[in-house]
Amino acid sequence: MFGANTTSPLRGDYSRARADFTVEQSWHVYTEADHALWRRLYARQSQLVTRYACREFADGLAHTDCADAIPDLAQVSARLERASGWRLVAVPGFIPDDQFFRHLAARRFPVTVWLRKPEEFDYLVEPDIFHDFFGHVPMLFDRRFGDFMQRYGEQGLKAMASGALAMAARLYWYTVEFGLIEAEDGLRAYGAGILSSGGETPYAVESQKPLRVRFAMPRCMRTRYMIDAFQQTYFVIRSFDELTQALTDDLAPLIEQLRGEPELAPDRLYPGDEPVAPRSPRLAA
Ligand code: HBI
Numbered sequence: 001m002f003g004a005n006t007t008s009p010l011r012g013d014y015s016r017a018r019a020d021f022t023v024e025q026s027w028h029v030y031t032e033a034d035h036a037l038w039r040r041l042y043a044r045q046s047q048l049v050t051r052y053a054c055r056e057f058a059d060g061l062a063h064t065d066c067a068d069a070i071p072d073l074a075q076v077s078a079r080l081e082r083a084s085g086w087r088l089v090a091v092p093g094f095i096p097d098d099q100f101f102r103h104l105a106a107r108r109f110p111v112t113v114w115l116r117k118p119e120e121f122d123y124l125v126e127p128d129i130f131h132d133f134f135g136h137v138p139m140l141f142d143r144r145f146g147d148f149m150q151r152y153g154e155q156g157l158k159a160m161a162s163g164a165l166a167m168a169a170r171l172y173w174y175t176v177e178f179g180l181i182e183a184e185d186g187l188r189a190y191g192a193g194i195l196s197s198g199g200e201t202p203y204a205v206e207s208q209k210p211l212r213v214r215f216a217m218p219r220c221m222r223t224r225y226m227i228d229a230f231q232q233t234y235f236v237i238r239s240f241d242e243l244t245q246a247l248t249d250d251l252a253p254l255i256e257q258l259r260g261e262p263e264l265a266p267d268r269l270y271p272g273d274e275p276v277a278p279r280s281p282r283l284a285a
């Protein structure tokens with residue numbers, strides 16, 4: 001009994017996972033140190049949102065109401081379900097691709113329960129609750145974006161069955177994780193990998209270093225990516241309808257067409273690319 005509330009949820013504890021890889025969040029198990037670290041992470045990232053995130057992300061973040069403590073997933077899930085028909089489920093970490101796709105196809109977003117250590121404040125390779133929640137949940141309050149995610153889950157299952165998982169994963173990577181949008185008020189981020197990273201948020205929108213290319217499905221699905229450094233290429237959409245539209249049709253014919261094509265490098269432009277300029281650091285609200 002004296003041991004209660006002294007240990008945080010264990011990283012990668014799959015021992016209690018159900019067949020669909022969900023677990024109980026066990027919110028009471030987070031320590032005061034965990035909540036304090038969350039507040040620091042939230043404070044840093046939320047301050048970047050006005051300047052760098054798209055409107056949909058900013059609106060969604062306000063709905064999450066999670067500045068002061070690690071969120072109770074069941075509570076946010078109930079609000080989210082009323083807003084967009086999405087729900088949140090708790091998972092121990094990375095789950096198998098087919099299970100991940102199945103959750104998305106059913107409008108359930110898997111959120112990892114454990115929080116990074118203070119020494120991992122700036123970056124970690126695996127998703128933790130800060131990345132999964134702060135990065136992904138705001139956009140799920142947007143019904144159109146939610147529709148895209150659901151379709152991605154459905155098409156991802158089919159792509160997997162036809163041996164094209166890599167192409168589906170690249171589409172996810174360059175949109176859901178690292179997507180940029182050219183909004184009315186300039187270039188902004190909507191990708192969770194960008195918006196959960198203090199360093200990559202200004203980099204993705206303003207730096208002269210990376211390439212920015214107008215989003216096109218075949219280009220994006222052929223491009224390799226790195227998981228342990230800032231991206232070298234970002235793909236820019238004009239509207240979220242463009243994404244939903246891209247997945248309206250069956251992906252299978254495109255996948256068949258691309259199957260024999262070579263992969264593209266993440267650090268160069270190719271014929272047909274439409275470059276997009278970074279946002280000037282001097283402008284912008
Ligand atoms: N599991 N928890 C979790 N989070 C992910 O983002 C994730 C996953 N399993 C598989 C997976 N992603 C990939 O299939 C997709 O990114 C394509």
Ligand code: FE
Pocket residue numbers: 127131132135136177192193
């Ligand atoms: Fe993610």
